[in-house]
Amino acid sequence: MAFSDAVRDSYQTDIEGIKAAGLFKEERYIHSPQSSEIEVEFPVGSSIRKCINICSNNYLGLSSHPEVIAAAHAGLDSRGYGMSSVRFICGTQDIHRELENQLTNFLGTEDTLLFPSCMDANAGFFEACLNEQDVMIADRLVHASIVDGMRLSKAMQDTFKHSDMGHLEEKLQEHQDKRFRMIITDGVFSMDGDMAKLAEMVALAERYNAMVLVDDSHATGFIGKTGRGTHEHCGVLGKIDVITTTLGKALGGASGGCVSGRRELVEMCRQRARPYLFSNAVAPVIVAGALKVLELIGATTERRDKLEWNAKYWRGLLTEAGFDLKEGNTPIVPVMLYDAKLAQEFARDLFDEGVYAIGFFFPVVPKGQARIRTQLSAAHEKHHLDLAIAAFRKVGQKRGILGLGKKDLLARCAA
């Protein structure tokens, strides 16, 4: 069928609907490497302006680290640009396996398999490892990629209320007739910045004979004393059956992800996970860069320590200024505004003040839970945060929201 006027009109109506609902997303063009200060063209065609970036996943500040860039250059020279193959045909180089082994050591698991992204790892895992005799019991706030992956699996789907261990226990009791039970959670929840109760979850898993899968994308490299992740922070190293995580955030931020965990589960992914089987091997340049990242963070905890300090300092500044925050102890600090329009306008005002942050609202977060999600980085220096808080204060004052709690904020928006 040709792309007729009627077809075009139909799509245009859909796009207008997205715009009318205030959900239209626009890219902002960045003319510099990723860092705590970036050069941004927004709106498209306007002059480029320098901003403090407080919304990237560059937690360890390694996205543009000179040693990572040098290692990536060396990898490009020695192993080439692309593999032009999936892994199991002729796409696996020695460095792919070396990176998998290094990730296994770092995460304290039995084996690891690289995927093009963690989205792909989550999309592939459940279908490869569980079937109609099994049940998947997920926290209701898990990442969209886990939801998609679960939908592709024949196993029964169930959910428990966010971080509610009593509810999870009820579900585990209810599903004792299943062959395998798998508890599924994010390690750090990307929108709220809170951490899963992994110690309690592991205890329940042992009591009710279940496996545990954690997506630690917003934790690997910096949560826990040596940055292993939420399993280190919660004292359950070696007890998580599957960790999925990404190279696209703290670990250099390029792309790539993995499934790491029990040897047999990883092997099932190697044999059956479709995103692994049917997409190209991770590019050698990224593998070489990621190996250097693991070497750097294995040698010192300096970066994750600085990140921890930055997050505490930033949380303190926002609280002192009178913003309503989601509680937490991670580098994700959501500033709650509750109203979608206010969140959008607040982000726009911040940009005018030289701070790049984004408003999040339904459907990314529940209705009435709109916010500015701020994310800290080890690349932030104290002066970046001091400048950023001055902008937040100024915009907060302009909007008349400093010192207001949820009720007052909502009432103010309704007025």
Place this chain on the structure above:
Amino acid sequence: MDEITKVVRDYIIREYVQEGDDREITETTPLISSGLVDSFSMVSLLRFLEKKYAIHIPDTDATPEAFDTVERIVALVRQFQKTEVGSV
């Protein structure tokens, strides 16, 4: 409020309303279109109804629209209760 309506409403409050969320759930409160119940979590509601009332609701009928209010869910249960009885 009849018995099925009460059972469905109580289950929704227990299962989906988070602590501290003080919204009232009436027979016509939108559940899925309001974001209170996402289509993913709907599966546990479907399973609860099938178990409780010994019915089978086919995927083609278990649509987000059919599950959007307590009123519609109750109507769906009644429809399949009749079908089950009729098929015996």
